[in-house]
Amino acid sequence: DGGITQSPKYLFRKEGQNVTLSCEQNLNHDAMYWYRQDPGQGLRLIYYSQIVNDFQKGDIAEGYSVSREKKESFPLTVTSAQKNPTAFYLCASSITGVGQPQHFGDGTRLSIL
Amino acid sequence: QKEVEQNSGPLSVPEGAIASLNCTYSDRGSQSFFWYRQYSGKSPELIMFIYSNGDKEDGRFTAQLNKASQYVSLLIRDSQPSDSATYLCAVNLSAGGTSYGKLTFGQGTILTVHP
Numbered sequence: 001d002g003g004i005t006q007s008p009k010y011l012f013r014k015e016g017q018n019v020t021l022s023c024e025q026n027l028n029h030d031a032m033y034w035y036r037q038d039p040g041q042g043l044r045l046i047y048y049s050q051i052v053n054d055f056q057k058g059d060i061a062e063g064y065s066v067s068r069e070k071k072e073s074f075p076l077t078v079t080s081a082q083k084n085p086t087a088f089y090l091c092a093s094s095i096t097g098v099g100q101p102q103h104f105g106d107g108t109r110l111s112i113l
Numbered sequence: 114q115k116e117v118e119q120n121s122g123p124l125s126v127p128e129g130a131i132a133s134l135n136c137t138y139s140d141r142g143s144q145s146f147f148w149y150r151q152y153s154g155k156s157p158e159l160i161m162f163i164y165s166n167g168d169k170e171d172g173r174f175t176a177q178l179n180k181a182s183q184y185v186s187l188l189i190r191d192s193q194p195s196d197s198a199t200y201l202c203a204v205n206l207s208a209g210g211t212s213y214g215k216l217t218f219g220q221g222t223i224l225t226v227h228p
Binding site for chain 2: 031033035040041042043044045048050058090094096097098099100101102103104105106107
């Protein structure tokens with residue numbers, strides 16, 4: 001079945017530690033996105049990529065980094081510079097183009113130890 | 114003013130009633146509008162999208178778009194307890210010409226359908 005796989009489902013970070021969240025899709029979508037959701041809030045865009053080897057900052061990129069070396073994969077690293085990383089992280093993908101609907105993975109819940 | 118704003122909830126309706134969820138957006142040039150449903154602890158699921166003024170129906174769901182008023186709504190007919198969730202409005206804002214593929218989400222409206 002085609003879909004978006006995020007792993008792990010739950011992740012714990014120690015102070016000063018970088019952690020990487022995985023996102024893999026087999027939908028053959030060119031565009032991929034990372035969002036952050038805080039309790040009772042909507043989704044805020046962290047980074048997005050329209051094509052392999054290219055990505056752009058979203059609205060809240062500080063303290064995060066990404067790579068897009070393969071079409072299927074768009075990993076997100078939460079660095080130690082992100083002081084409030086506890087949130088629900090969602091990866092999405094879509095066909096390239098304005099107005100294309102985005103489809104989401106199941107998310108990763110990150111907490112501070 | 115927020116770029117995408119949803120009516121404050123929570124919204125509670127009895128089973129079988131019509132639930133009406135509303136969303137306004139700031140950019141008059143926006144072209145694409147989406148409604149997602151998100152159950153507690155789960156990821157958002159696309160339920161409707163609309164591009165043109167007027168109504169679009171899919172089963173018990175109707176999306177309504179009025180670009181002149183910068184307003185999009187979602188109606189759920191014959192509401193069921195299983196419709197209880199947070200509904201997120203998302204808009205492909207066109208401001209600045211750099212919105213390619215980007216969606217801006219509202220804060221969500223919590224809907225509870227009680228038996």
